[in-house]
Amino acid sequence: MLFLGACATTMAGPNGMADRDPHEEFNRDMWAANQAIDDVAVRPVTEVYRAITPQPARRGLSNVFRNLTEPWSFINNLLQGRPGRALRNLGRFIINSTIGVGGLADHATDLGIAPAPEDFGQTLAVWGVGDGGYVMNPILGPSTQRDTVGTIVDFIANPVQIFFDRGLNLTTTEQWAIRGMGIVNTRSELIEAGVDDFLESSADPYAAARAAYFEQREAVILNYDTAGFAGDGEDLSDSEDAAFEAAIEDMEEMEDMDGMEPAVPDPPE
Numbered sequence: 001m002l003f004l005g006a007c008a009t010t011m012a013g014p015n016g017m018a019d020r021d022p023h024e025e026f027n028r029d030m031w032a033a034n035q036a037i038d039d040v041a042v043r044p045v046t047e048v049y050r051a052i053t054p055q056p057a058r059r060g061l062s063n064v065f066r067n068l069t070e071p072w073s074f075i076n077n078l079l080q081g082r083p084g085r086a087l088r089n090l091g092r093f094i095i096n097s098t099i100g101v102g103g104l105a106d107h108a109t110d111l112g113i114a115p116a117p118e119d120f121g122q123t124l125a126v127w128g129v130g131d132g133g134y135v136m137n138p139i140l141g142p143s144t145q146r147d148t149v150g151t152i153v154d155f156i157a158n159p160v161q162i163f164f165d166r167g168l169n170l171t172t173t174e175q176w177a178i179r180g181m182g183i184v185n186t187r188s189e190l191i192e193a194g195v196d197d198f199l200e201s202s203a204d205p206y207a208a209a210r211a212a213y214f215e216q217r218e219a220v221i222l223n224y225d226t227a228g229f230a231g232d233g234e235d236l237s238d239s240e241d242a243a244f245e246a247a248i249e250d251m252e253e254m255e256d257m258d259g260m261e262p263a264v265p266d267p268p269e
Helices: 024-052 055-067 070-079 083-098 120-126 145-157 159-167 172-193 195-200 205-221 236-258
Strands: 134-137 141-144
Touching: 024 134, 024 172, 024 205, 055 083, 055 172, 070 083, 070 120, 070 145, 070 159, 120 145, 120 205, 134 145, 134 205, 141 145, 141 205, 145 159, 159 172, 172 195, 195 205
Parallel strands: none
Antiparallel strands: 134 141
């Protein structure tokens, strides 16, 4: 998710964000194209989905898609040398796939097994691969060169995807239908999190989304779990809201800093 996660300080080079977004002109054009596609296709379909699907059913579907990421997270945690987190993935997948009825219910979290999501982009970062600069991908949106490579590996090597392709022998149409539903589900979660309102209220939505992406990626690479925002007895969704609000506050502080004139040191006497 773009905006859910803890706050982390965005590291920039001596030239500021220019060092992290070397292809800004192209990226802004792609951002505009993606926004146009969202306006005419993705968001209208998502709004219909939200209108006809009760909130509990949407939550259940989100849980299913989240559960399907556990095997790949398990592998990536092992690749990063984090067996404890990998065991959490394994435990969550077994519990939610069985008593959670295929992941519709997140009983693992209720039992105290917190999520430990990982992707191959995070694994590359742990291995010391630099982000390579900001990239705005068609349809998929904000990324970096490193995370784009990670996304390709995620798509090819994900054991769930391989199982759908070879184990269940799903047709290409059926597989794309699942992916399409995943896109609609993710877009619905972004609407529910208030991302649209945040971008619409920003003076520069592109810059706001870029900064938020770096914030979120740095948070997940450092494993700042959103569950850490929750108190005893507090629902995880509330903690995600708290994390989102914290990220928004950090974005606003960064925008204020960007508007400040750089300090000029006094000349030596």
